[in-house]
């Protein structure tokens with residue numbers, strides 16, 4: 001209810017200043033808020049984990065795990081923190097975050113600004129994620145060469161696996177020079193080999209996040225490796241490059257078509273492999289779009305830009321419409337509901 005008022009103020013100041021203020025306020029409010037339980041019929045199992053609903057928060061909003069208490073108070077069943085790198089880094093020079101309010105889209109070239117793994121680890125330990133699922137999104141430092149990148153990801157996995165519910169290898173951000181080269185066959189294989197060594201000691205669901213700028217051949221080679229290394233899933237997608245808009249990655253409605261295309265290619269390739277989850281993210285701004293994803297066979301969804309533009313009301317609206325649709329078809333569980341969509 002307070003969000004429209006908050007937005008009126010926040011959208012008057014620089015986008016990154018507003019973002020920082022929001023995270024700080026969430027951090028302060030966190031300990032005082034009590035979570036509201038989602039409708040128990042929304043529950044689903046994925047990657048061996050029990051989710052209270054299919055709706056989660058995408059990486060990049062709470063990069064340093066400073067607002068977990070507040071974010072898990074909202075109807076997000078899972079929250080992904082990060083991207084975290086081994087060493088702290090400042091990211092790219094400012095300004096590096098822009099809004100397109102009419103198009104409900106953002107452009108950012110943050111460049112993995114974060115406090116580094118030691119501080120983020122402490123922040124997670126000092127937070128309470130209230131039985132909700134916590135993901136940690138991992139990235140290499142800018143100064144780490146691609147040749148040495150496997151070491152960064154392996155050490156991040158080792159650090160966070162004991163305290164995370166799932167982990168994500170992020171090699172799809174457009175804002176770290178050369179990072180997306182690691183999505184190519186050999187680079188990704190070396191990363192998976194290095195992380196696999198650490199997975200043996202502490203097995204946790206592991207996913208890879210892909211870019212909406214990959215072609216079908218590139219996506220196919222990721223799927224092949226994901227199967228070979230028995231990853232738990234793929235997150236699709238990160239932001240897209242639209243050179244005519246300027247540097248950085250575009251998210252929100254402007255990304256929607258590309259992200260949806262990428263997800264459909266992946267869903268088609270994964271349809272025989274039920275144990276590999278596809279987490280959908282990128283351009284979702286309404287219940288109807290999420291429903292389309294569920295109709296195509298996807299289940300878990302993450303939001304970012306639409307949450308910035310519409311606030312928590314979007315989450316309440318999604319839950320309300322899902323409950324109404326489930327009632328209409330007499331579904332007692334999310335799986336029942338999804339079966340009724342086909």
Ligand SMILES: Cc1cc2nc3c(=O)[nH]c(=O)nc-3n(C[C@H](O)[C@H](O)[C@H](O)COP(=O)(O)O)c2cc1C
Nearest residue numbers: 058059060082083108237238251252282283304305
């Ligand atoms: C300001 C900003 C920062 C982001 N930072 C990260 C990040 O650190 N790691 C990551 O994997 N994705 C990051 N993302 C991408 C989002 O997680 C998401 O994949 C993307 O925004 C598409 O979803 P949306 O259209 O719902 O915003 C960032 C997005 C934005 C707008």
